[in-house]
Amino acid sequence: MDINHEINRLLNFALQKKLIKNFDVVYSVNLLLDVLEIEEYLPENITEQLAEVSPILGEMLNYAVGRHIIEDTAAQRDLFDTRIMNCVMMRPAEVIAQFNEYYTQSPQAATKFFYNMSVASNYIRKARVDKNIIWKTHTDYGDLDITINLSKPEKDPRDIMRARAVNSTAYPKCLLCRENEGFAGYVGHPARQTLRLIPLNLNNHEWFLQYSPYTYYNEHCIVLNKDHIPMKISKKTFENLLAFVDLFPHYFIGSNADLPIVGGSILSHDHYQGGNYTFAMAKAPIERTYHIKGFEDIAVGRVKWPMSTIRISSSDKKRLTELAVRILEKWRNYSDETVDILSQTEGIEHNTITPIARMQEDKYEIDLVLRNNRTTKKYPLGIFHPHSEVHHIKKENIGLIEVMGLAVLPARLQVELVKLEQALIRKTVDLSNDEILAKHADWYKILYKKYAGNIDKNNITDIVKSEVGKIFLQVLTHAGVFKRDEKGVGAFEKFIATL
Template sequence: AFDEGQKYFLQYSPYTYYNEHCIIFNAEHIPMKINKATFKNLLNFTDILPHYFAGSNADLPIVGGSILSHDHYQGGHYTFAMEKAPVEKIYSMSGYGEVEIGRVKWPMSVVRLTSDNNEKLLDLADHILTSWRNYSDESVEILSHTGDEPHNTITPISRKRNGKYELDLVLRNNRTSAEHPLGIFHPHDEVHHIKKENIGLIEVMGLAVLPARLKEELNILKESLINKTSDISDNETVAKHSEWYKYILGKYSNISAENAEDILKSEVGLKFSEVLDHAGVFKRNEQGLAAFDKFINTL
């Protein structure tokens, strides 16, 4: 079922970030690469296990996964928030009448392709990837290359929905700048107290993989909220959260032992949404959405 007779193994992840979290990995030790064969493999995997999704991390540092040296995908039996996100705009493209093309209402920049014609869908996905690899729009800080170094790639996710193939193509760019040395389309400084690590496949789809340190830190914040502590900046462990903490303290007038944890969870969720906004190449504002449409119109 996989491209050019390649062999893949499947194992269940020891991390179990979500239900039936599995890793699909190449029998050969070859690097991660996003190309037409990747899309084909992901779609074919959903033929084998139609109730699973399958996705791949991108193939560039900063926006890629933790292991770029070995070709692998991730899958599982789980519905992520991104899957539930609706298509907010439909595009049409000549030659691809059998493929529904949509822009997904999501903090990151997602093109959703839907079709029961596997081949047409693959051709279009490959066309989008090839075009995106060389696409620049300086008005929104997207440059495809710095010299010979490529910046643009895609995080793809495939699933079956209502008997049709669905492929989400998440547009990524790993460029850095003096202002954002870790990445322009990467969590920015103001959210680093919650998350500064790379935004990989699982997070792209809306499930936050947060640093372990937050467990203790959020407990301290919870106790501080319950005790109405006005300033936490002298506590070394949580000083990084002090601005955020003051904001939460001011936002809610009814904090109690019963609701403090839920309030924090909700606020962490909002921060994570901000993280995804930072990682989106076309921002969710008028200029960003117009730039998204402009890219699609070049295809």
């Protein structure tokens, strides 16, 4: 391999994508020579146009493996290619300066610059994200987004052994701490040399904007607190969400709930997620409006959505926040045993809210999704959590992204659904003895009975994808605290009356 040629290709790519400028080239060359353990370099005239950098990095990683600079594992490759890209990256202060300059044009221009830079630097691993299997399923609640997540590589046993030998430190405290910016990482903690953060002032406190390295939707961003403090839904949460959409009116912003089971995967660090995407939930209509005493100036409605959601909107941020706080406080202490809702048991709180904020024309809009994390012997993972009959498709927590109508499904389904399609085509009657597909056996019987005689190789994939989407709808229904039957709607009305 001509590693000198690959270095020149990488420099050409970095210049094209404006990751570096002409006066940075010699500096970047010397960093690359050090990282790749090379003593000589000859400049070449490279004119190729590449959409993304992964083909070049692939060659460089093969070179590093061949020269025994790194071991040939997924984790070692990820650590090393991030180190390579840091050699052709703007420093944080320069990124911030350019972001602010673009912001004077428009918020859209600023986020477009920042997102494109995050893709070009391979911080957002677009080549992997593009492998995700994505489709939409039409339902009575709109088109739900379904994603089989293939972005994250499987762990290599050698990396697992290496991780055991690594002495983890308290720095950074978690993957969301601002101290990750530039952190080299180790097996078990991803490299972040190419991470760049944009400081934000939300209600006189410092927060930071970054993008998710594994984006699940367009411009999937994370907004993280400067301080490593636990997530807590409160008045400050609503104030911060509304302050964010003031800064970026083309983005939505939301928070995972602050309790286990119904919350996100990282509850130890206060953070939000947003982006430039319109989910089915945002398009869902209001099916009944209300007038709340003392807040007659605020539009209030029950959203036609499988999870129990109250939508409030106003041009007055302060008033909107006051009503959101009232709803949160009422819900925190609300119980209705007729529908299995208890606010607390043995001193443990169960009720909280998943909030999502956005701008709709000239008004602020907040969706307040009511959550409860109580468990029972019948539902040990949660009463309002995916029940066992849907675990063959989705077993994990229903966090902010799922709440809004985007299913993030496990990679195993890529193989399992293909095998299931083949079984349907062959008209296999029972899958209970199939080691891989046994988990789907009960669901398969329903599909077999429903579609027997109407399946062929031309329609089978669309049919199975549609049925997976319907399972996700069932998942959301399980997570809804007030079911959408007569009893559940009546109980929802009873709660709203307490406001």
